[in-house]
Amino acid sequence: MTEMSSLELLLTAVIALVALATVFGVILGYAAVTFKVEGNPLAEQIDALLPQTQCGNCGYPGCKPYAQAIVDGEAINKCPPGGQATIDALANLLDVPAPELDAEHGEEADVKSVAYIREDECIGCTKCIQACPVDAILGAAKLMHTVIADECTGCDLCVEPCPVDCIDMLPVPQTLADWHWQTPLTPAQRFAGNNHSDYPNANLIATDRGLDDTEDHAA
């Protein structure tokens, strides 16, 4: 009797486990098919953090290939247009320490610049059009070319191929539209005399509250 029951017990356990395994197997299999992620989500996340300048300074033909290379183990500090901000963001995403920008690939520019074609000198060779990774140059063979400034990423890939050297990289001037307040100086910065704000006293607000108290008291 006890033998029988133990055998039964064993059988029940085995059957139960097999049944569970089957059920979960089916669920997992279904999930694997239904929720299959297309493409490489990590590469896309990295690509979203890169500045999309498509300059190729990193040694890859564009930001997406570099994103893929990072997934495959490439260093994250090869993007000069993105600068330290991009490196930090990438390090944050990949959970690795943020290195300094690799100077071998260029230096971070202070101001964004866009290409400008001196149109009088352009001979219409179309070489810059072929070089532009974002199709931001308009023109046809033997006709003048021009840069669509809004679409230019400032990668300066068009400068080198120009046979008459008529392309300049001009810094984008700041306008009222993109002006914004600067973060107030920290005490350390103030002591260092690092006064980067050239507009008048930005700390105007509510400096009259001392007076408020006195008047209240007077009243």
Next chain:
Amino acid sequence: MSKIWDIHGGIHPAENKQQSLTGPLQAVSLPDSLILPLSQHIGVPASPVVSVGDKVLKGQLIAAAKGFVSAPVHAPSSGIISAIEERAVPHVSGMQAPCIVIETDGHDRWIEHSAIADYRKQTAAELVAIIRDAGITGLGGAGFPSAVKLQPQQAIDTLIINATECEPYITADDQLMRQRSADILIGIDILAHILGDPERVLIGIEDNKPEAQEALAKALADKSANRHGPVIDVVEFPTKYPSGGEKQLIQILTGKEVPSGKLPADLGIVCQNIGTTYAIYRAICHGEPLISRITTVTGKACNKPGNFEVLIGTPVAHLLEQAGFDDTLCPQLVMGGPMMGFALPSTAVPVVKATNCLLATTAEETPALPPAQACIRCGHCADVCPANLLPQQLYWHAQSRNYERLEAHHLGDCIECGACSYVCPSNIPLVQYYRAAKGEIRLINEEKQQSDRARIRFERHQARIEQEERDKAAKREARKLAAEAAKAKRETDAKTVSTDTKNASAEKGTSDLDVVQAAMARVAANKASPQDQRKRFERAIETTAARLAKAEQALEALMKDAKTDCTKEQLAQRDQQRASVEQARLRHQEAKNKLAALDADQASEQETEPALKANRSDDPALDRAATAIARAQKNAAEQALMSPQQKLQQLRDTLEKRLSKAQARLAQAKSEDSDQLEAFGNAVAILNEKIKAADLELAAFDQSRPPANKQTEKSEETQ
């Protein structure tokens, strides 16, 4: 008396309003020049419709609105356009922006303008269009185009008029209400009419303006006899900064909180500033665009402070002069109030539509802020925040530029009222951090959008290049295949000829040979059944005879017609018909001949060559096959005759021909200085190399001639 609600937080700074309320509203003398920035509002800058040298009259349109959220600009006085250029504008950055400059002529002559006699007879859309064309923007400070606010998609049940003016020192609205409350009430009626007579019309006013309240009440009582609009309720509530914020005022008057990211219109509420309401009255009832406003000039650096009705575009220096401004007393001039205003970089900037106050305080009135100290986590800032935010947290995250956390703490809902900075015991300029962080976030979002666009453009660019490559490769592949097929065909043709024709049908070849084989099989089949062939020929004779008869009939009919009436077309038709008759006759004759030939063949019982000949004209495919066979035979014969050496020689000759051609092209390119010079040069070099290779092979061949010869002979035998 309506019920009122309270808002969270708020502060009670010294009001300092009496200084500018001592006298009446003053007029300002006409300045020599007026500077009108194209962007005095939120939205797209206006675009000029005048050019330098044009004469303009007071109230004339000089820059048109561009887009939905935009406002036009009008000439505030008559004169000549002296410049359209970048000028310093009232902005904290001290930057320049496009402005239209008018040299006034002193006549102050109005352009022809007409008032709406009875606005009640106009539709809302017509009135909104007038308000839009009058260039009216929110005069409370933000400068949002009023017409946009008056076209809500949602049903509006409450109209709120903002008469709060909560910021210290400013009294422009107060003065306006004291002196022109009757006009303001008409403006409110117009707004109510535009919005479809909302259930409630509330004027929100702080209890520090009893005179203004009185004036409004008096005007209401005077008017109540012959008013048509809804009941106007003047709601008084305790003074507290910043009750004048749109969202704060709505909460005070209705108890409803405008949700984050939503508009008052989503709650069925429209809120307009009292100054804007007056401007709307001027536009509808006098036909005047927004060319002047009331501005408070105050502070101890002015010995005649007061409220001034000033033309838009008047240089600040001119206005200050009227108020007895002493430059030496004022360390910094502020546009706006002491809480939300900003320091002006120069007095050359003009008064704009949103300029409600010029604050010329002495150093004693607004002392320089003592240096900031560390945050002591006292929590006062959170207590006074009217938007219910956590200023300390925002401060930490703004310092570390953690924009994600800032957005999680709803930085976007901060109204920058400065209450937190005001109460901070450590003198931390909190609101400066928020302004900076807001600006950075806005820039980052813009950059993100731009980079997304760049990504899409790059991906499309790549896709296009790849497609081009694929197309090229496909073409190359197709050419290669065609060349291979042709080569294979040549080879098999040669083979077929060298073997017995009888075995052709049995021979298995590559798929390229199928056509030839099929043709050969058909030849064989035809040969095998002369009976079938005979039948076919007989049928052919019959059909051709029938066709011939038909064609002849048609020709006859045409000839008959032609006798009566003969046009060119008919002549041509006749000729055609005649030709077809001739053709049919020929076909008929041919078929007869073939049958005769077949009969003759059968008689002689010779099955080989003539059968092929007879079939030739019968089946076009066979015909081609036969000629191809003939050609292949000839080629094969020639090739068989040609030694390998000769073949090489031939190759070399063709190469040399190509080289000379390429050299000619290169020379031409050189003379034309073409871009493709390089490519031509390359081509010549490659050809030279090929010739060299051919020469080498030829030389090698010469050395090993005897064995090579034998080999070829052998291979020919096996074939």
